[in-house]
Amino acid sequence: MLPNLVTLLALCAGLTAIRMGVEGRFELAVGAIVFAAILDGIDGRVARLLKSQSDFGSQLDSLADFVNFGVAPGMVLYFWRLEELGSFGWIVALVFAICGALRLARFNAALxxxxxxxxxxxxxxxxxxxxxxxxVLLPLSLWQIGLPVPPEAAILVAFFTVAIGLLMVSRLPTYSGKRIGAAIPREAVLPVLVICVGLIALIVSYTFWVLSVGALAYLAHLPWALRKHEMRREAHARERAEEGETEK
Structure with a gap:
């Protein structure tokens, strides 16, 4: 039950983000989505730790991810700026949510x-x-730290939203980072704990600065991830070729 409770708590955070967006409390809306993302990174690890993985939990996690990371960000951006574009802004929000659904469906099919x-x-x-x-919340984060994003910039927000949606359904390789921290040397445990506490303090104290820098860094890493993927693919192809020659 515990991993599913974490997933349901994340779903509640995503739904709360939509409510905060409707009420115009965008700072709380973004905070709820960030909280949902943190919980999303926890539930699977809790399930593996407790050896309680299940098909039900996997399906529930996917449905929660669709709401939290497809519907909620699109709705928040719609109530913040996309609403200025009328029906076109609503279509943009729909496109982002649909891209989230397609991305999750492809991920589940690959499993x-x-x-x-x-x-x-x-x-x-x-x-x-x-x-x-x-x-995709980068424009809202920049607005929160004081950069001007007036209603007239709604069309730029719309194009940015569609671009991120297309990146979600693209075949572009991105670095997963799942294996980071999988094996921490004993002598590095205390420094890692200090760094984690520092990161949490930064997120709590300077939420939108951290989100803005993090989003820009993530976008900047995409060409590097593509290059690393191609290097690994070529190395794997060479290994397969050498194994074939050895067998002959």
Missing amino acids: SGEPPPAWQGDFFVGVPAPAGALT
Whole structure:
């Protein structure tokens, strides 16, 4: 039950973000989406730790991700700026939500297919839903730290929203980071704990600065991730070729 309770708590956070967007409390709306993203990173690890993975939990997690990282960010952006564009702004919000649904459906379908090579575990196909949700909120985060994003800039927000949605359903390889911290040396435990506490303090104290810098850094990493993916793919192809020659 515990992993599913964490997932349901994340879903409540996503739904609360929509409510905060309707009420115009955008700071709380973004905070709720960030909270949902943190919980999304926890529930799967809790399930693996307790050895309580289940098909029900996987399906519930996907449905929660669709609401939290597809519907909620699109709705928040709509009530913030896209509403200025009328029906076109609503279409943009719909497109982002649909891209989130398609990205999650493709991810679930890949789980039931043939396992990919081990090296591909370091990469996602396309921008993952939580990263897409936090990145698409970049204009709102910049507005919160004082950069001018007037209603007249709604069309730019719309194009940015569609671009992030397309990155979510693209075949662009992105770095997953799942294996970071999988094995921490004993002598590094205390420094890592201090760094984690510092990061949490920064997120709490300077939420929108951290989100803005993080979103820009994530977008900047995409060309690097593509290059690393191609290097790993070529190395894997060479290894397969050498193994074939050895067998002959």
